[in-house]
Amino acid sequence: MTAGEFPGVSAQSWVPLLIGTALPARPFASGAGLVDLLATAGYAAGATRVGLSRLCADGSLERRRDGRQTSYRLGRQMAETVTSVGGRVESFGRSVGWDGSWTIVLASVPDELRSTRRRMKSALAYLGFGRLRETTWVAARACEDEVKDLVESLDLAGLVDVFVGRPSALADVDAILHRCWDLGSLTQRYSAFVARFAPLCTAVSRDALTGPDALLWWM
Template sequence: MAAGDFPGVSAQSWVPLLIGTALPARPFASGAGLVELLATAGYAAGATRVGLSRLCADGSLERRRDGRQTSYRLGRQMAETVASVGGRVESFGRSVGWDGSWTIVLASVPDELRSTRRRMKSALAYLGFGRLRETAWVAARACENEVSDLVESLDLAGLVDVFVGRPSALADVDAILHRCWDLGSLTQRYGAFVARFAPLRAAGARDALTQPDALRWWMRLTHDYRELVYRDPELPPEFLPAEARALREQVVDTYAMVHGGLDGHATAQVRRALGID
């Protein structure tokens, strides 16, 4: 059983996760250790070094040189981002009940701010919003504070309006759900995740892995689950098709079991390689 490669996933995208195993502390981590770990996952040393340079250039990493040795740590903003993503991963699928509220965002961002508009759309998708109209997004939960933080961070005051409420009796909620989100694709993603990782639910299967394989499987599990969480609108269970509802529960349970069995040894291996024990 092989974890497989990571098509489309750059070496630099792994660096915050690997160094982030030390959070909430922000120690400097060995650059050579990062190269070694990512080589285990199939990344060339050159690709890792290029990724590290790019992360330093955009402020995501801070670099320190000591003779011929180079080490890195997360910038403060990146550390906050990694911690935020980790929090969402841990809370995913653990429903605390829905009060029936929806959040609607109306945004008119001009073309001269198109890069900001792209970032806004990506952030709204991460918050669970679906696109209802050209300039309207909707989420099936109350999240005014999160949108307010987003508007402030992107300096979009005056360009975005936010409303929280409930659909009227005239609204076709089922049509809205299918217009805003691809529920069939959501179901397929749940099923693919369960099929890939179900064999590792058994402790014997995990214990049989070599140390490099265990690390690769931990990375694969972490990547696939975070990608799923990132793209998931976290709709209330009553809005999901029956199959998707059952599969989402299996996804959360499978992740918890497999991650719980792999995480301790994998993170210890990462921290040793990076010199952040």
Template sequence: MRARSALFDVYGGHLRERGGAATIAALVRLLEPLEFAAPAVRTAVSRTVRQGWLAPVRLPAGPGYAMTPRAERRLDEAAARIYRTRPSTWDGRWHVVVLEEVPAREARERLASSLQLLGYGALGPVTWISPRPSAELADVLAAEGVRGGTFLGEHEGDAAELAARAWDLADLGRDYARFTAEWGPVMSAVDGTSPAGAFAASQRLLHAWRKFLFRDPGLPRELLPARWPGAGAAEFFDRHTARLAPAVAGFVDDCLGTN
């Protein structure tokens, strides 16, 4: 886990619902159980500010940093998929994005990563699909200076086969099963008696789980293979996150000075 990723997880998972801002001192305290020293936290904050995700603010406890509207949109989008808060129904239509041209290599790689994070899968160099539109799509395209058209449409064929073309569901399913097997013993060893330890374990679990956002668009059940391992992995993540939530919340509030 890098400090910048940990910072995003803290803002999205804890600070978003607590006003979306914190002092640098509070951020240092929050990331200490994850073994990030103060200089690494300050460097991550500075980099995140330069990238337009955080902005300096004045808080009652001193100078701090708040999420920008762009960061709020990105983190809300991620949270909806991490915790599966959006309706799972599907009307049979795909949101299709057709780029006007293929970007240069570096921009293409950044764009692909961002589109995958929003839940889009590639059907070709300029064609991407998702089971639902993303409110952040326009921002992502604009950030790379890429133009494209979008529309909602039904596939004249087997929708499950189309999904299997855009996403490697077999490999994804194996990794979901591996996730549960690997993290089972780790999380079973954490009982929540140490708030800092519970926070560190919960954040590391979240970091590992969040990696699936780049690969799993949250397809409706009818498009997934039978006995989908992702369902069991999601139940595992939810159960341990909820189990440690009281200790984690107490630790966060202590670091923010709100207890």
């Protein structure tokens, strides 16, 4: 694997995951170290520094200066997000029980809150929701608690209604699935992922990686 394999993914996107995965207890990490680490993956130092500044500006990172040295750690909310991402990655593909319940979200967010609306859509997609109609999102699991946390964090009370239930016998569930998700594309992407990373399934293959190569494969 070589550097530069992450088209469209900025250095800023990697920083919270790198810090949060390696340092879940939230100690401060050297800014210069983060710049060097991402340089291994082909990111320019300037791009990483800009990303660090933006993450501090939006509260995702906390900054500490000691003389000429600057260090960073995750803000509490971002740390919770990274922990959630990590849990989803670790549990992916494991068999779980499902009682057939779906969660339906009806959201009518006005144009004056369009930035909040974008964040809501992104968060719903992360939670596994697909858009059935312009203002209707569905997930094939019961997850009202996660949606409640999302509504509270974005201050959308009164603009979002949530229901949990099962499709009527009149509903064409297969058609709903294909409207909400591009299942053909997902299947191709999962197959490509498995083919690409299958060689790393053995401990011998993983142990043979250098430090920089291990970082690139992880990313």
